Amino acid sequence: MVGITAYNAYVPRLRLDRNLIARAWGTPQAAGEIAVANYDEDALTMATEVGLACAPDSEAAAVDALYFASTSAPYREKQVASVVATACDLPRRAQTADFTGSVRAGMSALLAGVHAVRAGARNDVLIAAADARLAAPESEIEGLLGHAAAGLRIGSTAVLAEVIDAASVSEEFTHLWRTDDQKFVQAFPGKFSNTYGYARNLGEAIRALLAAQKLKPESIARLAVYSPDARAGIDLAKDLGFDPRRQLVSPAVSTIGSAGVADPLLALAAALDEATAGDWIVVGAYGEGADALLLRVTDELPRRRALYSWKRAVENKLPLASYEKYLKFRRVLDLDEPGDAVTNVLEFKELKQDIRLYGSRCDACDTVQFPITRVCIKCKQSGHVSDHKLRKQGTIFTFTVDHLVANLEHPLPMAVVDLDGGGRVYLQVTDFTEKEVGIGLPVMLTFRRLQDGGGNHNYFWKARPVR
């Protein structure tokens, strides 16, 4: 049996009220909000969040492939999957690949994972789909695009939802696009694209899937589909003979904004959160054609529920104070943001320490320390220390909230964190409220974009309040 063995949703904590956008441009009031990646988040860091949730430290060694999907990767040339795999401390032998080019890429990665495991070429594939797409200021889709990530693991043991079948349609149809020199996603508006692109392509794939399996819409517990706007998914479900109120799961677009490659996988995650054994789930992804996937939930699901459920991911939120902050955090405003040089040599030398997050443990006195050292900080002996993987939870030992230090977001809390299982680290704090920074408070470590230095993006760990 091949299928999903783990799943998680990640939504950045910040929300931009659509009214703030409306106020900025003098357009009519708009209800709801969109999820916005924090200033230190991007598709890579969000993919790492779901990667770590799906393949925690105790299971990372088993994963033998990581497929990253995004249309908004932080690099145009450079694989992102390799960074996510390293931060998740996956083995070096794991195959890594990036899937991109279309909001269907998340499903493409998922299908590739399924095929690899079915073929016996891979045993345990981690899928990390994340998007933080930018819409042009004052464009129709500015209040529509949300940022989020979804993670899945594909395997053949402890399967919580078996992949039964899939159907695909490929068609050249330009609905959402971005040329290689554009910063903002373009969209051909409204009914034409939804009717002739979305509904026609995805409808065709889902009909083909149901026909091949001789299933009727009423047999399906959940229709989990990408939807370009709040209406299109409902119209499609009705058109296919589903009851949108009872069966449709298309939650991103109405709660956090259309989440790109993560969108259909978030719909799947939301469906799995509430599914019971035996449920049929149809997942639908769209973009230059469509893919539809048929799953059947097993009795393994209750044991493998998401660490980050969709509901929890959506509810854990902080409001962004202003539209201007959104422009700054997402680099719509081209601000000077100086960083220190991290050379390729430094990155190479310290990869295990800085990205895989290993410290040292003294075999003589058991002291766990960071950064990696040759001489124990406590017993001062050399030759007794070995590399030690640090845990990513801990407690704030002391802190400050710095208003002076140069940073995109002010003020900047810095914390000294005593990690569970040993080791003390000194980190920036992110995604915080004032009352969440103080001595004795529990935090988790999160992989974030620290700065741009040495001509590329520099990632490192930060602390965030436990969610």
Added chain:
Amino acid sequence: MKDQVAVIGVGCTKFGDRFETSYEELICEAAFDAYADAGITSEDIQAAYLGTYLPGPSGGKAAVSLGDALRLYDRPITRVENYCATGTDAFRNGCLAIASGAYDIVLVLGAEKLKDRGGRGLPRLGHPLLAKGNSAPGLFALAANRYMHTFKIGREMLAKVAVKNHYNGARNPKAHLRMEVTEEKVLNAPIIAWPFGLFDCCPTTDGAAAAIICRADLAKRFRSDYVLVKGFGLAVTSGRPYFDPTFDYLGFRSTQMAAQQAYKMAGISPKDVSFAEVHDCFTWTEITNTEDLGFCPKGQGGALAAEGRTSLSGDIPINPSGGLKSFGHPIGASGVRMIYECVKQLQGQGGERQVKNPQLGLAHNVGGPGAVSCVIILGHN
């Protein structure tokens, strides 16, 4: 080492925003002030030690900048750099050179030109990832918050240090910030790095200070009221204490160890010290330093200031000069400037800020995140 080295002259520039003055000019001001005080010329200098921390746009890249400024060529000149203990460490190195018998008369000079750097004065230092987000106030604030949490003291206690040091500095014509402040003003100032507000932090300052030292047995040729070096100590601890799981953040071991070395050399205990110039880059730093130097038990440094015992008329006056808080903190210059203050006080030339009948003065720097500390004890001949 006790009583082998004498200070026969000291000099100091006006500290402050010296926008119209170059690094080299500051060096000259301090050096010629010290020459005059000692009654010597540059021809008498056999070796020199330059304490300077930040190679800046206007000089300080090596000992050469001291040689060029003073036209002090053909003699050994060494640059010393050891975080904020740079000045006192340069002095310590000068003492070692005299005591070794290599030289009879040595110039020690500390200089810094922070204002030429623009912006906040200090560049960001350290590992681009592991130290990202740190600042000098932020690093000391980490310790202050843990200390205040443990000993249950509030910002009011810190503010009392600022009030005292501004009071002293207002009486010092060479100080950078010559105004008194109220506790209310300190508490209501904008926050720099919690718990430090603007008036909990020393300013970034330009300045230079100098000392002429010689073999003690030669000192009376120059003046009768020379001052003797009684003891010194220097200790380093981790430059990354924030990663050290054994560090309690309640004080600085480097200060404790450097003080012990100095007291042992001088053959005294902390209660013998008449007054001290203590590193007060932040108000809390003075509180913890008075404890680490042994003037009161751990946790009671705040009360020491609050009870007025560290004021000019108290039993252990701390920072009669105004301290870094009010006098300013041009990093490499500060330690030598403290020597200057100690010598002037011991010679009874403290003016409005003169402490009563001092016998022993102590100068102390702590630098980096508590990573290095230097203590110098000076006394009457």
